[in-house]
Amino acid sequence: xxxxxxxxxxxxxxxxxxxxxxxxxxxxxxxxxxxxxxxxxxxxxxxxxxxxxxxxxxxxxxxxxxxxxxxxxxxxxxxxxxxxxxxxxxxxxxxxxxxxxxxxxxxxxxxxxxxxxxxxxxxxxxxxxxxxxxxxxxxxxxxxxxxxxxxxxxxxxxxxxxxxxxxxxxxxxxxxxxxxxxxxxxxxxxxxxxxxxxxxxxxxxxxxxxxxxxxxxxxxxxxxxxxxxxxxxxxxxxxxxxxxxxxxxxxxxxxxxxxxxxxxxxxxxxxx
Amino acid sequence: xxxxxxxxxxxxxxxxxxxxxxxxxxxxxxxxxxxxxxxxxxxxxxxxxxxxxxxxxxxxxxxxxxxxxxxxxxxxxxxxxxxxxxxxxxxxxxxxxxxxxxxxxxxxxxxxxxxxxxxxxxxxxxxxxxxxxxxxxxxxxxxxxxxxxxxxxxxxxxxxxxxxxxxxxxxxxxxxxxxxxxxxxxxxxxxxxxxxxxxxxxxxxxxxxxxxxxxxxxxxxxxxxxxxxxxxxxxxxxxxxxxxxxxxxxxxxxxxxxxxxxxxxxxxxxxxxxxxxxxxxxxxxxxxxxxxxxxxxxxxxxxxxxxxxxxxxxxxxxxxxxxxxxxxxxxxxxxxxxxxxxxxxxxxxxxxxxxxxxxxxxxxxxxxxxxxxxxxxxxxxxxxxxxxxxxxxxxxxxxxxxxxxxxxxxxxxxxx
Ligand code: SF4
Ligand code: SF4
Numbered sequence: 215x216x217x218x219x220x221x222x223x224x225x226x227x228x229x230x231x232x233x234x235x236x237x238x239x240x241x242x243x244x245x246x247x248x249x250x251x252x253x254x255x256x257x258x259x260x261x262x263x264x265x266x267x268x269x270x271x272x273x274x275x276x277x278x279x280x281x282x283x284x285x286x287x288x289x290x291x292x293x294x295x296x297x298x299x300x301x302x303x304x305x306x307x308x309x310x311x312x313x314x315x316x317x318x319x320x321x322x323x324x325x326x327x328x329x330x331x332x333x334x335x336x337x338x339x340x341x342x343x344x345x346x347x348x349x350x351x352x353x354x355x356x357x358x359x360x361x362x363x364x365x366x367x368x369x370x371x372x373x374x375x376x377x378x379x380x381x382x383x384x385x386x387x388x389x390x391x392x393x394x395x396x397x398x399x400x401x402x403x404x405x406x407x408x409x410x411x412x413x414x415x416x417x418x419x420x421x422x423x424x425x426x427x428x429x430x431x432x433x434x435x436x437x438x439x440x441x442x443x444x445x446x447x448x449x450x451x452x453x454x455x456x457x458x459x460x461x462x463x464x465x466x467x468x469x470x471x472x473x474x475x476x477x478x479x480x481x482x483x484x485x486x
Numbered sequence: 487x488x489x490x491x492x493x494x495x496x497x498x499x500x501x502x503x504x505x506x507x508x509x510x511x512x513x514x515x516x517x518x519x520x521x522x523x524x525x526x527x528x529x530x531x532x533x534x535x536x537x538x539x540x541x542x543x544x545x546x547x548x549x550x551x552x553x554x555x556x557x558x559x560x561x562x563x564x565x566x567x568x569x570x571x572x573x574x575x576x577x578x579x580x581x582x583x584x585x586x587x588x589x590x591x592x593x594x595x596x597x598x599x600x601x602x603x604x605x606x607x608x609x610x611x612x613x614x615x616x617x618x619x620x621x622x623x624x625x626x627x628x629x630x631x632x633x634x635x636x637x638x639x640x641x642x643x644x645x646x647x648x649x650x651x652x653x654x655x656x657x658x659x660x661x662x663x664x665x666x667x668x669x670x671x672x673x674x675x676x677x678x679x680x681x682x683x684x685x686x687x688x689x690x691x692x693x694x695x696x697x698x699x700x701x702x703x704x705x706x707x708x709x710x711x712x713x714x715x716x717x718x719x720x721x722x723x724x725x726x727x728x729x730x731x732x733x734x735x736x737x738x739x740x741x742x743x744x745x746x747x748x749x750x751x752x753x754x755x756x757x758x759x760x761x762x763x764x765x766x767x768x769x770x771x772x773x774x775x776x777x778x779x780x781x782x783x784x785x786x787x788x789x790x791x792x793x794x795x796x797x798x799x800x801x802x803x804x805x806x807x808x809x810x811x812x813x814x815x816x817x818x819x820x821x822x823x824x825x826x827x828x829x830x831x832x833x834x835x836x837x838x839x840x841x842x843x844x845x846x847x848x849x850x851x852x853x854x855x856x857x858x859x860x861x862x863x864x865x866x867x868x869x870x871x872x873x874x875x876x877x878x879x880x881x882x883x884x885x886x887x888x889x890x891x892x893x894x895x896x897x898x899x900x901x902x
Binding site for chain 2 (some may be wrong): 231268269270273279281287295305310315316317318320321335338339340341342343345346347348349350351354355356358359378379381382412449450452453454455459471472473477
C-alpha cells in the first residue's frame with residue numbers, strides 16, 4: 215500500500231526516511247469512557263498508587279479532559295479531550311521542540327526519522343525543566359518509586375522499561391510497537407511498515423474509533439486526510455509548538471473552548 | 487558580643503580587634519545548630535524518601551527551590567559586581583568591602599548548588615548535565631558557568647583564609663596568599679565574565695519557554711530579553727545585599743565595620759543600575775504584553791487567579807522597584823542609615839520576587855484554555871532545606887568575621 219508512496223518519496227525506514235507519526239482525535243466521537251487511558255497504563259507499565267485520585271501527583275501518559283459549554287440544562291453540552299503527548303515538531307524547521315531543546319542532558323530527543331519525541335529514563339536526572347517547558351502538562355514526574363501490587367509485576371510488559379523515582383516520563387506513541395513492527399518487517403525482508411502494523415494502544419482500545427494514528431505525510435494513511443478535515447485544529451496552535459496530534463470537531467463551541475489561540479477572539483470555557 | 491577579657495582563642499583572632507569570649511561564641515554557634523539540624527533532616531527526608539515529601543507536583547515541577555536558586559544567585563551577584571568595580575573599574579575605596587562581598591558570594595553560590603542537589607530527582611546522576619551536555623539548553627550553560635564561577639569564588643576566598651594570623655605565619659602560605667592577591671584582578675575579571683553568562687542564562691531559563699506565554703520573551707539572537715534583564719538586575723541588587731548583610735553583621739558585632747562612604751558608593755551605584763533595570767523591565771513588560779495579545783493571551787489571563795493577581799505586577803515593579811530606586815538615588819535618603827536599610831531590603835525583595843514570578847508564577851498560569859488553576863506553596867521540608875543555607879551562611883560569616891581580617895577598616899573604626 216504505502217510502498218509506492220515511499221518509493222516515490224525515497225522514504226525508507228532506517229535510511230534517512232522522514233516519517234511523521236501523528237494522531238487525529240475526533241472529539242465528536244469520544245465518549246469520555248477512558249479506555250484509552252486504561253490501555254495506555256497497561257501497555258506502558260505505568261505505575262500507580264493505592265489512591266491514585268490526585269492527578270497532580272499520579273502518572274498518566276494519556277489524559278482525558280472534560281469541558282462543557284457552560285450553558286444550563288437542557289442546553290448543557292460536554293466534550294471530552296483525550297490528550298497524549300503532542301510530539302511537537304517545534305519552532306522553525308530545526309525541530310526546536312519545547313521540551314527537547316531545554317533538557318540539559320539530552321534525556322529526551324526528537325527522532326528525525328519518525329517525529330517521535332523519546333524519553334531516556336536512565337539518563338534523565340529529574341531537573342523537571344522539560345515539564346516547565348511543555349504547555350500541555352504531558353510530562354509527569356515519578357514522585358514515588360513504582361510499587362506493584364503483589365504478583366502484578368509478572369504481568370508487566372517486557373517491552374517497556376519501568377521507571378524509577380525521580381525521573382520524568384511521558385507518552386512515547388508506543389514506540390516499542392514501532393520497534394516490533396520494524397523487526398517484523400525486517401524479518402520479512404520489507405522496508406515498509408504498513409499502517410495497521412504500527413498502531414498505538416490507545417488507538418486500538420478506543421471503542422468509539424475516535425483516535426486515528428498513522429503517518430501524517432503519507433497520503434495513503436487515514437490521518438493524512440483527516441488532519442485536513444473541516445473543524446480540525448491543534449492545541450495552542452499559535453504558540454508555534456507545532457504538535458502532531460490533531461483534533462476534529464464540528465461543534466463551534468468546542469473549537470472555541472479548546473483552543474483560544476486559534477482565533478482572534480474567544481474565551482476558554484473551563485471545567486464545570 | 488564584646489567582652490573585656492581576652493578570649494580563649496585569641497591566638498587565632500586578627501590582631502588589634504576585639505571579639506566576644508569563646509564561650510559566647512560557642513553559645514551563638516550552638517543556637518544556630520537547631521535550625522541547621524532541622525534543615526539537615528529535611529534534606530535527608532527528601533533524599534531518602536524522594537520528592538513526594540514536598541508540595542511540588544506535576545503542575546508545579548518548579549517551586550521554592552528553583553525560585554530561591556535564581557534569587558540567591560542574583561543576590562550573590564554582589565561578589566562579582568563589587569569585584570568588577572574594585573579590580574576592573576578600579577574604585578579603590580571598595581577594597582574595604584570586597585572581601586566581605588566575596589564571603590557573601592561564596593555562601594550564596596554554595597547555597598545555589600546545595601539546593602540544586604536536593605531539587606533534582608536523581609541527585610546521584612547530577613553529573614549527566616556535564617557528561618551528556620545539551621549545548622542548546624540554558625540550564626547546561628548555567629551548570630557549567632556556576633560551577634566554574636564557584637571555583638573562582640573559592641579561589642578569591644582562599645587568600646582571606648590564608649590571612650588568618652596563625653596560617654599567615656607559615657612562610658609558604660604567606661607567600662602563596664601574597665601571590666594570590668597579586669593575581670586577584672585577573673581572577674576577578676574571569677569571575678565577571680563567567681557571572682555575566684550565568685546570570686544571563688538563568689534569565690534564559692524561563693525566557694526560552696515558548697510554550698509558556700507568561701515566561702517567554704523574544705530577544706536578541708539566541709538570547710531572550712530576560713537574559714539581559716537578569717544580568718542587570720543582579721548587578722542592581724547584589725551590592726544592596728552586600729550592604730544588608732554588612733549591616734546585619736555590624737548589628738551583631740555592635741560596631742561599625744565599614745566606613746559609610748564606602749557603603750554610600752555601592753548604594754548609589756545600585757540605585758542607578760536599578761533605575762536602568764526598571765526602565766528596561768517596564769519596556770520589556772509592555773513589549774511582552776503586546777506579543778502575548780497577538781498569540782491570544784490577553785493581560786487578564788495572566789493575572790486572573792489569586793494569589794497571582796495584578797498586585798504581583800504592582801508590588802514587583804512599584805513597591806519593590808520604583809520606591810527603593812528613588813530612595814537610593816536621593817542623597818538625603820540614601821545617607822540616612824535606616825532608610826538605606828529599607829531601600830536595600832526592598833530592592834533585594836523585588837529581585838527575589840521577580841525570580842519567583844519568572845519560575846513559579848510562569849507555571850501557575852494555565853496555558854491550555856480548558857486547564858484549571860492550581861496553587862502551590864512550599865511545605866516544611868522545602869522551607870527548612872532552603873533556609874538551611876541561611877544558617878550555614880550565618881556560621882560561615884561568624885567564623886570568617888571572628889578569625890579572618892575581612893574588614894580592613896575595623897581597626898581604624900574601633901580603636902582598642
Ligand atoms: S506535548 Fe509536551 S512533552 Fe510532548 S513533545 Fe510537546 S512539549 Fe514535549
Ligand atoms: S527532567 Fe530529565 S528529561 Fe526533563 S529536562 Fe531534566 S534531565 Fe531532561
